[in-house]
Amino acid sequence: MSVSSVDLKKYESCRHVVFKLDQMRDLKPERWDIQEAYVVISYLLAGSWINMLFYGAEIVLGGFYFLNSRPDLFFRWSTRYVRPSYVIMYTIGWYWIQQVAAWSELCLPSLSARAQLWMFPTTILCTYSSAMVEQIFLTHRFWKITHNKVITFLACLLLIAQVVFHWVFGIRVFVNQALSPFNFNLAITAATLSAATDLYIAMVMLYTTSTIKTNYAATRRPSLLRRLSIQSVTCGITTSASTIVMLSLLATNNRSPSILIYDILGRIYTLTILSNYFILRKPVANAHSLTTEPPAVAQPIVFRPTSLNGKLSESICPRNASANPQNSKLIFCWEHRRSILQKGLLSMLAEGCGDISEGWRRGG
Structure with a gap:
């Protein structure tokens, strides 16, 4: 071989x-x-x-x-x-x-x-x-x-x-x-x-x-x-x-x-x-x-006109106000402050208009 x-x-x-x-x-x-x-x-x-x-x-x-x-x-x-x-x-x-x-x-x-x-x-x-x-x-x-x-x-x-x-x-x-x-x-x-x-x-x-x-x-x-x-x-x-x-x-x-x-x-x-x-x-x-969980929707606070004496009307209270008194108290506080602000603005406007009319009358 x-x-x-x-x-x-x-x-x-x-x-x-x-x-x-x-x-x-x-x-x-x-x-x-x-x-x-x-x-x-x-x-x-x-x-x-x-x-x-x-x-x-x-x-x-x-x-x-x-x-x-x-x-x-x-x-x-x-x-x-x-x-x-x-x-x-x-x-x-x-x-x-x-x-x-x-x-x-x-x-x-x-x-x-x-x-x-x-x-x-x-x-x-x-x-x-x-x-x-x-x-x-x-x-x-x-x-x-x-x-x-x-x-x-x-x-x-x-x-x-x-x-x-x-x-x-x-x-x-x-x-x-x-x-x-x-x-x-x-x-x-x-x-x-x-x-x-x-x-x-x-x-x-x-x-x-x-x-x-x-x-x-x-x-x-x-x-x-x-x-x-x-x-x-x-x-x-x-x-x-x-x-x-x-x-x-x-x-x-x-x-x-x-x-x-x-x-x-x-x-x-x-x-x-x-x-x-x-x-x-x-x-x-x-x-x-956290980003994939459904977001929690908070109930908005709605401001509505109330009486000038600060009483809370029945229409502004949420449906669960009795279950959560803090919500109705918060809304009442905001509405009471708003009524005071409205009265102050109206009084200032009335005084301003009175001063203007008095000035026109004296000038005339």
Whole structure:
């Protein structure tokens, strides 16, 4: 039986894998590049498992939310945009793990990296697209509460800046097919702007909710406003802290843990939006029940002429006046004051007419 060239290539590639694994059993100092490659793969595997857990939580929370509430157009748009974008990023990342990190590095070193590096900028764009939606959501909420144009404009400016930097970074990596020092600085700047935007929105929301003065007991600080301020700070600190930890690991040359955090960064942004929806679900449901209930129609107070001595005539009393004496007392009070006002106006008019006629008589 003849052996084809394809079978020979498969055999050689498998021998190459076995040879690499045998070398890993007895690593020497000059082989740290191979060890680092295996460490990166292990962190990517851990990140994939955490991704699966977070994605399962997103599906459960999203389905429960849509089944128990009626979200408006903005809520539906943000949820439907963030989750598919990160699913695309996760699928591409998993393909990169299988094809590039595991197979290409160990089995086929001659495989062109140019044909595979497009997945890395795509992952960048999808991850920070979910960050953009999360920041738009929080900025939109701040605008609905305060209508402060200056602070909202600054938040939008930071948001647009970090989006531009991330797009420039992703496009440059895709075009140059390399992580140059300039591209690395672009990534650091974009991540810093993203963390700064989250912290800025959290701080202005905390300041706004702490300075709002209201007379309604349902919105005083011990209840709604305090919960809103705590929730805003928690969301901002959670998202920004994840980005800051990733930046710190990159700055200290700990790239493997930073890859793990980067893998779950989009999930953190998505779960942040879902947590916002669940916090708002009960107030929105209460508001919906109040607006859908039939309005209570109050019986209007009808003013009718009465006698000048202040007696209440039978015609002005409502049919349920005997059942509720306070209604008849209120109507009598209004009618009595009206009769006094009428007498005062008539007396003033009579005196004025008398003075005018007296002046004409004297002038004549």
